Amino acid sequence: MYAERVLSGMRPTGRLHLGHYHGVLKNWVKLQESYPCLFFVADWHALTTAYDSPEVIADSVWDMLIDWLAAGVDPEKATIFIQSRVPEHAELHLLLSMITPVGWLERVPTYKDQQLKLAHKDLATYGFLGYPLLMSADILLYRADKVPVGEDQVPHVEFTREAARRFNHMFGREPGFEDKAREAVKKLGGKNGKLFEELRKRFQQDGDGAALEQARTMLNEAKSVSHVDLERLHGYLEGSGKMILVEPGALLTEAARMPGLDGQKMSKSYGNTVFLREDKDSVVKKIRTMQTDPARVRRSDPGDPEKCPVWQFHQIYSDESTRKWVQEGCRSAGIGCLECKQPVIDGVLAEQAVMCERAKPYEEDPTLLRRIVAEGDDRARVLARETMRDVREAMGLSYR
Known part of the structure; x- marks a missing residue:
């Protein structure tokens, strides 16, 4: 009934790293070739956990947008915008909050999980409790039928489907x-x-x-x-009534697990990241000093690639022949750890060279980026206003 449409967003909480690229942005670049896509800066979402340090959000927005463009997100193929510049997000969130049971919010799997992970923060706020509903409003506002997520985020999409279904059932019953x-x-x-x-x-x-x-x-x-x-x-x-809000589907994506420099998940909180646009010397130093298989104390000691974080990088950056060379050379001590790391260094630097080239015009002239976002904001508002017109009318708030 509605056109296919993909929507996804990202919180501006600091510089983007290779984990963001291989886990999210590469998929965005692929999706924009097949569907109309909307990609937004989720600045209001960032406030749910960083409400006490909003300067981090403000400082991150424009750098993050440059990283998107550097990664290959194309403003000619996708709508790029900032959440807080489309106030209809807040309006739909408010209206949905009037009919959403509190129990629905409390049983979202990430609610208690995030409280444990961020125990040092006071998250006893409505903003944190209600962020899944704000996420639902983001999706439903654009009648997006496809939301790219990993398996751990499928419950959020199902929550959104329930919210849409409840709204349609309650307000889609026109007279007769x-x-x-x-x-x-x-x-x-x-x-x-x-x-x-x-x-x-x-x-x-x-x-x-x-x-x-x-x-x-x-x-x-x-x-x-x-x-x-x-x-x-x-x-x-x-059995719902007139369909006003579209129930979205989860578009399951295969996100490459980008390891950090220590083998854990790449994360700023672990201090194990390589940023998307990082100085060449810094990248080389970080990878050359990565920890390796602890069994290889001396150059002559054989090792096991499966126990080495560098091997995880090879799985992303190296071709089959290089990976075979690593397996044989590491297990026989035929190559040293610095030799093993060099193809990874070359692969990361080659990837970043392309990104830095794409980013250069926006770094040199910030007005180019401002213009792209302003145009994206305008396009997003047109779609948002259409949805809110129908929502207000269904709820009897149009006052004609």
């Missing part, structure tokens, strides 16, 4: 909805109308998912039915 929906069924034609009713019954009475998908396909291919009637029919099919 059932009668209008039955009239819309007739417009499908006698044969298709009868099949639609059979599929609807199978789904609503028996929970037949295949019937639901078949009916959805039929509606999406219907040429003689108006947009308004299609909305009614989707709601009638699913």
